[in-house]
Amino acid sequence: AQTVTQSQPEMSVQEAETVTLSCTYDTSESDYYLFWYKQPPSRQMILVIRQEAYKQQNATENRFSVNFQKAAKSFSLKISDSQLGDAAMYFCAYRSAMGSSNTGKLIFGQGTTLQVKP
């Protein structure tokens, strides 16, 4: 079974600085997707960034980028130029893309609460 681990329950960053959130996962599959979701106090889940395992290039969305290390099974999220609105809980998630395992279900990490200090 696949697992996702976020080892940092809480992180803080100064406004305008850069912060990196860590995520590791365990799987025996070769084809999968990885995601970072943001959950602000409203509790609405917002997709931040998505990475296909077969793509070597790291995904980037404006101030958000990932460092995807497939061999190490690591998928960290870097937030540049942090803003007050980035304060939220961030979840790393895994989804299989292989055959009968491709049910679409997401496996989540425990989450990291990010505080942004003005």
Place this chain on the structure above:
Amino acid sequence: DGGITQSPKYLFRKEGQNVTLSCEQNLNHDAMYWYRQDPGQGLRLIYYSQIVNDFQKGDIAEGYSVSREKKESFPLTVTSAQKNPTAFYLCASSDRRRGYTFGSGTRLTVV
């Protein structure tokens, strides 16, 4: 606009009572999911359905039941067998090409 609607936003359950959480989507997605969120544990899958009239248990299905009679609707019933139902419940639907859309959640509290 297409989306997922969960209702109610807040729900209170008495001991021994069954309650049903509603989830409706107008995105024409085939797959729908129910997740439970507890502090410090992330989101855990309760049930999922990939097509109408079919559904599968997730990791924590005990004490819950679902139905999928229509493509748009995937209600979750929290039964009296669920001993610790106080949690935040999230419904989602999926188009495998575009990914997930989440509802805004239901906060269930036992009183």
